[in-house]
Amino acid sequence: MNRHLPTKLGLSQSFPCNYLPNKQEQLLVILEPNCYNDTGYEALLNLGFRRSGDQIYRPHCAPCFKCRAIRVLVNDFIPSRSQKRKIKKAQKHFTVKSSVVPKDEYYSLYEKYINERHNDSSMFPANEEQYKSFLLCSWLPITYIELYDDDKLIAIAVTDLLNNSLSAIYTFFDPEYENFSIGTVMVLEQIKLANSLNKKFVYLGYQIDDCKKMNYKNQFKNHQILEFERWISI
Known part of the structure; x- marks a missing residue:
């Protein structure tokens, strides 16, 4: 599969891993301008x-090969009984909307989420420049899936919209609503949106089994894991 990689690549310096203790992290970065579009x-x-x-x-x-790309097979997705209960509970209390334009109130929700739930991470303390450089994108259409409690915005799932798939970039929510399993609910909403748009995959980023904050994504079945350059169906 490496033969399909662009010719212009960069390798970051090593830095402490954000997910696993006592590990160093490096990133392979795409430098080829022609890749920076929805098709590429x-x-x-x-x-x-x-x-x-x-x-x-x-x-x-x-x-280290702990970070494994994961994607949900939209047509084969079967929610578990637990996931059905969570989405049913959310539907009783909340309303789902969407926007293709980021709204001013998104940042205050992001700030609250990072500062209260991730104050032990490299993202703390949150600031607006960090928020924009992390989530927004100048070359790609983004859909912001919104969750409301009456008129109160309580969650956002930043979602890239592509020709054959959706890519889940990041979800943040009001920590006061954590008992509603908002993270799970928003992934289910992304899968629902992908199904309505006839998309094949929902990419969920990286499954990291040894990291408590990143080991939940394999609960969405059926899915595929990228193992040594091959997508393996689970």
Whole structure:
């Protein structure tokens, strides 16, 4: 699969891993300008890349292979009984909307989420420049899936809309609603949107089994894991 990689690549310096203690992280970064469009990016998603802000990257941390790209097979997705209960509970209390334009109130929700739930991460403390450089993108259409409690915005799922797939970039929500399993609910809403648009995959980023914050994505079945350059159905 490496033969399909662009010729212009960069390798970041090593830095402490954000997910696993006592590990170092490096990123392989796409430098080829022709890749920075929806078609080029979707091809790179198939190779295990994803984006952060305007930049496309994937982990390159040999000999560690803990970060494994994961994607849900939309047509084969079967929600578990637990997931059905969670979405049913959310539907009783909340309303789902969407926007293709980021709204001013998104940042205050993001700030609250990071500062209260991720104050032990490299993203703390949140600031508006970090928010924009992490989530927004100048070259790709983005859909913002919104969750409301009456008129109160309580969650946002930042979602890239591509020709054959959706890519889940990041979800943030009001920590006061954590008992509603908002993270799970928003992934289910992304899968629902993909199904309505006849998309084949929902890319969920990286499954990291040894990281508590990143080991939940394999609960969405049926899915595929990228193992040594091959997508394996689970």
